[in-house]
Amino acid sequence: MGLTDDRERFREVGEERREDLSEFITHGNLGGSDPDRVRIPIKIVDLPSFEYDRRDAGGVGQASGGQPQPGQPVAPEPGDGEGDPGEEGGDHEYYEMDPEEFARELDEALGLDLEPKGKRVVEEVEGEFTDTARTGPKGTLDVDEFFKRGLKRHLATDFDEAYVREGLFVAGADVDDVFAWARGNSVPVSHAWIADAAATVAAERDEPIAALDRWASFDELDDAVDPEPVSHRIRRDGIDSVPFRREDERYRHPEVIEKRERNVVVVNVRDASGSMRETKRELVERVFTPLDWYLTGKYDAAEFRYVVHDAEAWEVDRGEFFGVQSGGGTRISSAYELVAEILEEYPYSEWNRYVFAAGDSENAGSDTAQSVIPLMESIDANLHAYVETQPGGAASNARHADEVEAAFDDADDVAVARVSAPEDVTDAIYEILSTESAADGTSAGKAAAGRTDGGERT
Incomplete structure (x- = not known):
């Protein structure tokens, strides 16, 4: 090699x-x-690479005056020995x-298969001329379909004329009797055709139709004569012509394809109260940042809004979101009140909507049951998620995640994930992304309708 x-x-x-x-x-x-x-x-x-020694330029072990004598010190080469540390990294x-490749690889790594939903129709495009209609420009007449329909109708109305004429030779039978007999044998003949045939036969024989008795009854005729199938007659004689009708005409039209915009708005919410120390904030970042990349890669257009809160809530940009911290208390409902205001800019009929919240599950008093859960029920979204970040496990007063989980225990569009160490991050991401219903994107409010505050069905 x-x-x-x-x-x-x-x-x-x-x-x-x-x-x-x-x-x-x-x-x-x-x-x-x-x-x-x-x-x-x-x-x-x-x-791997080669390095070459310049033998004629001197070097370690070779003095300027030739080979050194035993015991003679060897001077170091320039740059050898101690000196200032290098400054280059x-x-x-x-x-x-790009986010599209990231989303594909995350799907493969975690076994995900999120298919974005198209919302508002942004344009209608014309596809191939595969649809047909009864009217249209002459140049779009579908000749093949026209012929097929005419031929099909012709075959459906064809019958063995000689067989029907034999009915005119039954003793005592008139046109009405022959018509009733033919239709009883599923022969698609009209009353007018039989009347014309009777007149023709009588004229040829120059005698009334009643005098042309050949069969004593229709039963005798049926025992003696079988109608020839249409397929046999076509194979023998072929088809000279197909009588087309205007109703057989079909005109080609392009297939109309609706192009729906797959757009999404993601509102990320984070607790910025005094209890959210650096370690907890880092866990939030490790969950939310890949989620942002993933949804950016999945949707045609993605917008992100960032909300932080303590007892009050305010909107920030992405750069501030993971670092800001306050010394205040916690009232999570203040964030959802702001989320509801933000999402008024993004109608649910036109936007896919995700609301991702994170914190250490600490909340003031009964704020979760009395305010947060009703707000989540009222905010239409493809997915609501809450990520509890509690390094080392949940604290005794950290009840928010448990209460949300109990209230939406059977909802397919509300996810609760718990992260106590970086090793839990990918499991949390999977829990969130695998929760969204692939069927209809029902909102949390609809999924949780009919509940009491305790999460039980009424």
Whole structure:
């Protein structure tokens, strides 16, 4: 194996050593990425190379006056020995992916299959000329369909004329009797045709129809004569012509395809009260940031709004969202009141809507039961989610997640996830994204209708 092969093999190994997606979400530096560009570190592999010694330029072990004598000290080369540390940083390489690729890889890594729902129709486009109608421009006449319909109708109304004429030779039978007999044998003949045939036969024989007796009864005729099937007659004689009617005409039209805009608005909510220390805030970031990337990659258009709260709520930009902290108390309902106002800008008939909230599950008094749950029921959304971040496990006064879970225990559009360490992050993301109903996007309010505050059905 030559040097070129060695280098190619080392390059392949380097690409394979990109951080696993789950490892990156759990422990990686999420802040090094942008909303539309995810940068995942690659573990560097040094490629092999040769270094050559300039034998005529001197070097360690070779003095300027020739070979050193035993015991003679050797002067160090410039740059050897102690000195100031270097100021240049080490090499860092990244594997970059857009949100679409990130969403595909997360689907594969976690076994997800979220299919975005189209909302408002933004345009109607014309497809291939596969639809037909009774009217249209002459140039769009579907000749094949026209012929098929005419032929089908012709075959459906065809009958063995000689067989029906034999009915005219039954003793005592008139036109009405022959018509009743023919229709009783499922022959698609008209009364007018039989009347014309009777007149023709009588004229040919120059005697009245009653005098042309050949059969004593219709039963005798049926025993002696069988009608010839249409298929046999066509194979023998072929078809000279197909009598078309205007009702057989069909005109080709393009298939109308509705293009629906798959857009989404995500409102991220975070507790910024004094109890939300740095570790808890980091867990929120590790859950919400991949969710933002994922939904950006899944939808045609995605908008994100960020709300933080203590006892009051206010809107911030993304840069402030994960870092801001206050020293106040906690009233989670204040955030949902603001969420309801924000979502008035995004009609549910036109937007997919997600409301993701996170905190340490601490809330003031009965605020969860009396205010938060009714607000969640009233806010139409594809998915409501609450992420409890309690390193080391839930505190005794952290009841919000439990109360929400009890109130929406059978809802398919409300998720509750608990994260006590970075290792829980991917499980929380899966819990949230796998909860949304793939059927109809029913709102939490509809799913929870008919409940009491305790979460029981009325």
